[in-house]
Amino acid sequence: VSAAKHDRMTPWALLRSQWLLLLAAGLLLVAVATDPAKAQQSLVSALHLFVYIIPLLLAVMGLVGLILVWISPDLVARLLGREGGFRSLLLAAACGMILIGPAYLIFPLLAAVQRQGARWAVIGTVLTTYAVKIQMIPLEAGYLGWRFSLVRTVLTLALAIPAGLLLEWIVERGAPPPAAASREKEAALQRTVR
Amino acid sequence: LFSVGFLYLAVILAVYLVAGRISPDKTCQSLRVARSSLWRVLPLLVAVFTLIGLFQTFFPPEIIKDWLGETSGKTSLLVGGLAGALAIGPPLAAFPLAGSLLDAGAWPPAIAAFIVSWISVGVISLPFEASVFGSRFALARNTLAFLSSLLIGLLAGSFL
Numbered sequence: 001v002s003a004a005k006h007d008r009m010t011p012w013a014l015l016r017s018q019w020l021l022l023l024a025a026g027l028l029l030v031a032v033a034t035d036p037a038k039a040q041q042s043l044v045s046a047l048h049l050f051v052y053i054i055p056l057l058l059a060v061m062g063l064v065g066l067i068l069v070w071i072s073p074d075l076v077a078r079l080l081g082r083e084g085g086f087r088s089l090l091l092a093a094a095c096g097m098i099l100i101g102p103a104y105l106i107f108p109l110l111a112a113v114q115r116q117g118a119r120w121a122v123i124g125t126v127l128t129t130y131a132v133k134i135q136m137i138p139l140e141a142g143y144l145g146w147r148f149s150l151v152r153t154v155l156t157l158a159l160a161i162p163a164g165l166l167l168e169w170i171v172e173r174g175a176p177p178p179a180a181a182s183r184e185k186e187a188a189l190q191r192t193v194r
Numbered sequence: 195l196f197s198v199g200f201l202y203l204a205v206i207l208a209v210y211l212v213a214g215r216i217s218p219d220k221t222c223q224s225l226r227v228a229r230s231s232l233w234r235v236l237p238l239l240v241a242v243f244t245l246i247g248l249f250q251t252f253f254p255p256e257i258i259k260d261w262l263g264e265t266s267g268k269t270s271l272l273v274g275g276l277a278g279a280l281a282i283g284p285p286l287a288a289f290p291l292a293g294s295l296l297d298a299g300a301w302p303p304a305i306a307a308f309i310v311s312w313i314s315v316g317v318i319s320l321p322f323e324a325s326v327f328g329s330r331f332a333l334a335r336n337t338l339a340f341l342s343s344l345l346i347g348l349l350a351g352s353f354l
Contacts (some may be wrong), residue, residue: 018237020237020238020241020242020321020322020325021237021238021240021241023241023245023321024240024241024242024244024245024248025244027244027245027248028244028248031248031252035252038251038252039248039251041251042244042247042248042249042250042251042252043244043247044247045246045247045250045251046243046244046246046247046248047243047247049243049246049247050239050240050243052196052199053199053239053243054199055196055199055200055202055203056198056199056202056203057199057232057239058203058206058232059199059202059203059205059206060202061228061229061231061232061235062203062206062207062209062210062224062228063206064227064228064231065223065224065225065226065227065228065229065231066206066209066210066213066224066228068224068227069220069223069224069227070213070220070224100198101199102284103313103314103316103319104239104242104316104319104322104323107322107323107326107327108231108235108326110327111326111327112231114327120331123327123331124335124338127314127335127339128314128339128342130313130314131285131309131310131313131314133285136285136286136289139286139289140285140289140309142289143289143290143292143293144289144292144293144296144305144309145296148296148302148305148306148350151306151350151353152306152309152310152346152350155346155349155350155353156310156346159342159345159346163338163339163342166338167331167334167335167338170330170334170338171328171330171331171334174330
């Protein structure tokens, strides 16, 4: 949503930009009407969650600011774009395993990296290996057994890069890809035609 | 997570201090970008937290446990994946739940699908993801993550 849109906020624009918030408020009202005690309980747990997340949220937004201003798109493209080749996907897989916090906090961060030139497959791979937490494997094994959690971890990692590439293919089929990407795709198409 | 958050915040603040020495202009610009993206995300996050709070209260883990406990075999794989997709919360909350289900004799592939889908598929946060990345990306990613959680579950079953 651009700043210009915020200046003249018609009801329709408000609905379009804040529909999620309105939906949440509506559901909350329904909850209050049906079960006030439970509704209060859910507000308390939402508030609790919010307070817990504040330091991490500020850190993530600070990082977004740093990335968008200080890191040159060239560098991002070289490390995490198509130029990075397979290495960029491996880097993405490693990053996903060590990033912490709930996924919805990572979304704005990854969106910033993508805007600076990272390919979609990198974003997809990070979000897939996000399901593996190196520091949590011992905990997981404590509850589920080493065999179970190791098998799950290895399988998740093995699927991460193919899933990321498939996701990129789906996303770019819908939106016109950047010039370099479309040239690459045309070349690949011609190869298959031959 | 709270203390880890402060640790990360301290690291970022230190980077900002160093950056301020190098180029005050660019650092101010970084702060402006950070503030504007915070304002953009904040109403969405408030909405997501409200939804999470409502969900956790009206669909507590016990209900999910009942769903998974009642089914068996192939159906439980699908139920596990779906329950994981709906559920939201830290993985730390998923593990004890999954552990008790395994002990109760649940089918391991269904539990593997449940955990992977819990962590990587988010129906509740889907609208938020769509507004950050675009709806095509969000839908495709969640669908793929759901399918691969089922696949990982099945494959895990043949290895265990």
